Amino acid sequence: MLQEFKKHIEVTFPFLSQKKIILATSGGLDSMVMAHLFAKLDYNFAIAHCNFQLRGIESFEDQKFVEDFAQQLAKPVFVTQFDTLAFASDYKLSVQVAARELRYNWFYELLETEHYDYILTAHHSDDNLETFLINLTRGTGLEGLVGIPESTEKLLRPLLPFSRLEIKEFAEENHIKWREDSSNASTKYIRNKIRHELVPILKEINPKFLEVFQKTQSYLQQAQEMVEDASIMIYQQVAEEIGDEVHVNLDELKRLPNYQSYLYQWFNEYGFTAWNDIYDLVNGQSGKQVLAAHFRLIKDRNTLILCPNQPTDAESFYLIEETQPNVNLPLKLTFGDVSHLSSVSNNTIFVDKQKLQFPLTLRKWKEGDVFYPFGMDGKSKKISKFFKDEKLSLPEKENVWLLCSNNQIVWIVGKRADDRFKIENTTTQIFKITLNE
Known part of the structure; x- marks a missing residue:
């Protein structure tokens, strides 16, 4: 030996x-x-x-x-x-x-x-x-x-x-x-x-059973290698990795004759066990999800999204004082008085400082939240309806933060400002708020 x-x-x-x-x-x-x-x-x-x-x-x-x-x-x-x-x-x-x-x-x-x-x-x-x-x-x-x-x-x-x-x-x-x-x-x-x-x-x-078993297992290993190669090829065709998420195009996936096998091959390592629920998710209602210990699969229109489970924030909200020039957690925001307007974008807004009541509050959105979208002439809109119109996925919704003044929404951060705090002809103090990504 x-x-x-x-x-x-x-x-x-x-x-x-x-x-x-x-x-x-x-x-x-x-x-x-x-x-x-x-x-x-x-x-x-x-x-x-x-x-x-x-x-x-x-x-x-x-x-x-x-x-x-x-x-x-x-x-x-x-x-x-x-x-x-x-x-x-x-x-x-x-x-x-x-x-x-x-x-x-x-x-x-x-x-x-x-x-x-x-x-x-x-x-x-x-x-x-x-x-x-x-x-x-x-x-x-x-x-x-x-x-x-x-x-x-x-x-x-x-x-x-x-x-x-x-x-x-x-x-x-x-x-x-x-x-x-x-x-x-x-x-x-x-x-x-x-x-x-x-x-x-x-x-x-069979006295030679162990020897025969080793040969059989060798054949199984070869078959497994073929399965893995095919799995990688199909994954590259129908899946896209975006940050810490995997997005699977369901229209492309369902064209495959045995797509359940590919789903198992791709996601088994993430700890999922409810495979029948996952297979049903492919044809299920948008918004449904299947959970594992640390990951989840979400149906979002014609996309299946793999992402980490949403962590529970230690703080439900963060206070921002008037003299505070920046915030680093949970987002990186900077604040400051300016003398004039410059370019406005999803990541930069200008508001009338005299309309704000400090401290401002940074919090996650919740059902029932309403704001007045900038440019809609004072018409209100539910945050949930705004998300739907913007076609945000569930993970994207969960990552949205709201900047508020006295319980009024000033900004869906990085998405849309509120009309109630806009700059007007009578504005004497312009306040610039920037999201730094």
């Missing part, structure tokens, strides 16, 4: 020989074999061990075992202890998910603070098969069937081509010691149930 492993590393991860790496080492069979392999190949590595404190004294015996092993190799060792049960309870996670989140967050922190290049884990081909079967039982798209990737940014999995049997045989032949995790024997966890009950049946049906 050593020569096969050496060849695999040289072909797949040729850069590792010049890098500082951290081996995630639990003390179990797989990680101990990985550490011995890299030690025999004389790589520059350190060892990292997580004590999740889930198995009482066993957890601390594992920690001591790994620390002693690192000392024997004269390799740096990093150890941390987690109160995993408390973390899982606080964040309402399963113990397995909590442990995974704690582990990987710490690994990436180690890379940064200790100045290492990569973290390596000991996932092997049987882990890959178990993950495939878990995803299959839960329902998944193609990305859930292509298996555990060999590399993800700074995370590498060098043992993926090797089976648990190969790893165990190597350990026994080389008299490698390891710790058995007693929880691995329990079938109360779905992975263990699959490992101990389902996989043996599959291997009994």
Whole structure:
């Protein structure tokens, strides 16, 4: 196995020989074999061990075992202890998910603070098969069937081509010691149930099942790459990135024979789960939206908009004193007296200062707001009707601020001034207000 492993590393991860790496080492069979392999190949590595404190004294015996092993190799060792049960309870996670989140967050922190290049884990081909079967039982798209990737940014999995049997045989032949995790024997966890009950049946049906599975997964990975290539091509044709938003042309999208698949491919990574609602959104009423934890999809006429969820402003309004020359939050506004009018634009207005009552107020718009649009001879208009006429999308509406004087709207900032504060022949003090973008 050593020569096969050496060849695999040289072909797949040729850069590792010049890098500082951290081996995630639990003390179990797989990680101990990985550490011995890299030690025999004389790589520059350190060892990292997580004590999740889930198995009482066993957890601390594992920690001591790994620390002693690192000392024997004269390799740096990093150890941390987690109160995993408390973390899982606080964040309402399963113990397995909590442990995974704690582990990987710490690994990436180690890379940064200790100045290492990569973290390596000991996932092997049987882990890959178990993950495939878990995803299959839960329902998944193609990305859930292509298996555990060999590399993800700074995370590498060098043992993926090797089976648990190969790893165990190597350990026994080389008299490698390891710790058995007693929880691995329990079938109360779905992975263990699959490992101990389902996989043996599959291997009994076909002794070469793992080899056949690896070929099948290779074909799935190729198919996934084709899907991704097609997805990118179509995305470039029907979508436009505007700031932190993605605008999808629905007229163009609906010409595609299977547009739902493209939507899933594009937006799955943003945390959406209500896919039937998203598919219905395409033909739904303008203004409807589907929410994820941090993003949302909004139907806006013939456009589907992906954007971040609207943050809650810490302050509902901001006061602006008469002597205040500028405001930097939430917008950048400047104020000042001038002797004459200059060019007027959406970003610059001139008002009669004597009509203002300070402090001015800067706030978000709300339903029922009414203003008197400049140039409409004193006719009032609802802000919502103005937005509709301007064809503003929901995110654009949410980002609108109103500058007010004594509850009267002076300016829909960057959009339209109010007629009640306009400059007249009797005006003696001209006040200039500018939005700086």
